[in-house]
Amino acid sequence: MDKAQPLIEAGRYMLSNHLAWGTSGNISMRLDTENMLITASGTFMGNLSPEDFVEYDIHSGENRGFKKPSKETPMHSEIYKRRSDIGAILHSSPFYTTLIACSKEPILSNLFIETMYYLEYVAYVDYFHPGTPELAEAVSKQSSNANIVIMRNHGATVFDDTLNDALMRLETLEMACRMIIMAKSAGIELSEIPAHVRRSFLEESRYKTRKKMNYLD
Template identity: 50%
Template sequence: MGRAVMAKLGAEPGEALWMQLRDTGRYMLDNGLSWGNAGNISARVDADRYLITASGTDMGELSERDFALCSIGTGASVQPDGPKPSKETPMHQAVYELRPDINAVLHASPFYSTMAACGGDSIPADLFVEAMYYLEKVERVPYCHPGSRELGDAVKAKARAANVLLLENHGVLVCDANLREARMALHTLEMACRMLFAAKSAGTALRPLTPATVDSFLNESGYRPRRKWGQ
């Protein structure tokens, strides 16, 4: 990201944000949610800008020089001499532009979640507590070439109604109020998909909770306030 961008952001919030992104990248790599330089992550700086990983960066070895500061209005870098942003900026820009409540976007290709994105399986959101909360709204996005404006538009068409998007034959996109919640949603998605495919392989029938129980949990359990995706 460099000293110039840090100066633009303000030293303390700028440093805190890139360090949170760095820690998120390490978490994803350490927990099998990313591999090598596959994937890209971002966080909103303010109403007009966001930080995103630079092109070709390794998720487990991010430094302040590995982030580009981009415009939410255009998606383009606001620092011409800075690092080149990830080619997937159209997806991130589309989410931030559409959803002012979203402050973090994670794009990755975890093994089981990507398997689900390449197949036709529905993601179980009625098996355990975290799935009920984080996977209540999951949408599929038809395949478009990575980095294309078409993919950004396809994501934008689905992003208002969900915090988890399966990018068909590509990977997943998770967005949330902050990096911690986005990371948890991504990990929950991968766990649910792993459970789904492991159960199929073992011939085990999973027993989902009833719709009434799920609705009661989301509205009455006091676990957390129910999310209002799409409203």
């Protein structure tokens, strides 16, 4: 199987499930301690092919491929440098997540099982133009203490050990944002799970091994 195949399938899944649209967004996967595979600039997420990826040296900046790597490559590489546990990164602008990113509405993590786990560590950064060193620095810095970074007026970047876990994290984020917005528009008051119950779930339920943060600056 071509090494790009998991990312090709991830892009197709993201587009089919409204987690991405058009050429908005970029995805990558760590190949080894030195290299990552990332989408090329301007690629359509739902119709990726092996030629739409660039192999990039995380440390030297050397790239191997026929196309130009995504303009957000510096952001991806800096996250991989800071977080040796991270195996995949998804940057996208799903509708409800982006709506929240364009507002002051908080993202609630105490709503249901998946939000308690996948949304435990969410950070925010102010708006910076896409592809700029300032955006890469801001997001990578927050990646030291979060697994999701909301970029104001832009979208979100999520990362995890595996591509499937990163997809689940992104899908849970979009689901929670949709619930928050729809509840607010319908006048429904959401009931959050108490903090002590959340702690018990994360530490004792055996749902998944809690991904504790060990990469604080």
